[in-house]
Amino acid sequence: MSVKRSQIQIFDHKQKPFEKCNHKDVILDFSRGEYICSNCGLVISQQYVSPTYKMNPIVGDKIGNTSRHYISLGDRLHIIDGLGSFIDYEHSSFFSDSQGIPLSAKSQALFKRLKYYDLRARIAKRETDYRALKTLNQVIPKLNLNSKIRDRAAYFYHKIIKEKNKITNHILLIALCLLLAVREYKDLAPVTIQEIAKTFQILGHRVSERAMIQLRLKMRPKFKTLFRNKIRRSEEYISRIISNVMKYPKVSSRLKNYNVNPTIYERELISETRMILKNIDIKKRGGRNPYIFTVATVYAADQRISTKLKLHSILTQKILSEATNCAEYSIRDHWRGLLYDFIKKMK
Numbered sequence: 001m002s003v004k005r006s007q008i009q010i011f012d013h014k015q016k017p018f019e020k021c022n023h024k025d026v027i028l029d030f031s032r033g034e035y036i037c038s039n040c041g042l043v044i045s046q047q048y049v050s051p052t053y054k055m056n057p058i059v060g061d062k063i064g065n066t067s068r069h070y071i072s073l074g075d076r077l078h079i080i081d082g083l084g085s086f087i088d089y090e091h092s093s094f095f096s097d098s099q100g101i102p103l104s105a106k107s108q109a110l111f112k113r114l115k116y117y118d119l120r121a122r123i124a125k126r127e128t129d130y131r132a133l134k135t136l137n138q139v140i141p142k143l144n145l146n147s148k149i150r151d152r153a154a155y156f157y158h159k160i161i162k163e164k165n166k167i168t169n170h171i172l173l174i175a176l177c178l179l180l181a182v183r184e185y186k187d188l189a190p191v192t193i194q195e196i197a198k199t200f201q202i203l204g205h206r207v208s209e210r211a212m213i214q215l216r217l218k219m220r221p222k223f224k225t226l227f228r229n230k231i232r233r234s235e236e237y238i239s240r241i242i243s244n245v246m247k248y249p250k251v252s253s254r255l256k257n258y259n260v261n262p263t264i265y266e267r268e269l270i271s272e273t274r275m276i277l278k279n280i281d282i283k284k285r286g287g288r289n290p291y292i293f294t295v296a297t298v299y300a301a302d303q304r305i306s307t308k309l310k311l312h313s314i315l316t317q318k319i320l321s322e323a324t325n326c327a328e329y330s331i332r333d334h335w336r337g338l339l340y341d342f343i344k345k346m347k
Helices: 105-122 127-142 147-161 170-184 193-202 209-219 234-247 249-257 262-279 290-309 317-324 328-346
Strands: 026-029 034-037 043-046
Touching: 026 262, 127 147, 127 170, 127 193, 147 170, 170 193, 170 209, 193 209, 234 249, 234 262, 234 290, 234 317, 249 262, 249 317, 262 290, 262 328, 290 317, 290 328, 317 328
Parallel strands: none
Antiparallel strands: 026 034, 034 043
8 A cells, every 4th residue: 555755744753854845736724724735734825714895896976885784873783782972981880080089979879870771771662682682792702703793693683673574582583693694604603503592592592493494484585685505514614623623632642642743634634524525425415414424524534544544543433422512323323324435435
């Protein structure tokens, strides 16, 4: 069995200076946002993400932008607070005068009451929207998502409620809007519908996967452009799953025991996983859960790496199950159901 020089480089004790390389096989390392040569490991360039909003040129008197604002000028998308300023800082509850001297107890009580009424005036007749967007702000950090996704979900929410639809559960609607936002960002927000529903449940809200799907089907006829092309693919979960795997203590321990370089192993694992998914047609995957299928594909990629290098497998189904919070029998089912025969044909 012939082994390429780039494959031998995975061992710490066998690493040698790279030979001259033409850098023809360039892959994208999603975890670092870098284009890397798969032969020698040289970083070629960085990945630049395009902005979510694009300004179109003005032709004559016509503006090419078709976007609409669904909030008043000066308002913030992700929260209901209206225009104007606050008494002291937004969340402060202890007040001082211009000299920095604390106010008396009577004045403290007065300004607290005024600040409370000021807040009530800002959200008057919009209490439902305020609670929904406040919940969104609580969910975002728990799912480790950034403010762009939060603002996109809030935009969808404002867009839907402005159409005067009869919404009976605004918390469920904001959960659905968050699902649309994370699916729009694809691999930059690899969060599943199960995780979104569970996070809302932790906060005490009755949100389920089934209810979100039913609401989506109900609203789809009126918002066709909003709900189109929002199906997850396995490729979008690669960076997240492999990142979790490489951080898992048992994996780090096994890599150390087998004297394998973690950085090079991670790069090989990403490359093999992408190659396997690229060669499996979407129709062959059927209705399999894309997240679980990606986990099983990572296991298959590790099997290929170990076979090439004549090593013991770094990953086991149990370790993958623990590292990715995925049932072991589900990984085994996807591995035996499709991936095992596919890997045999590739040898």
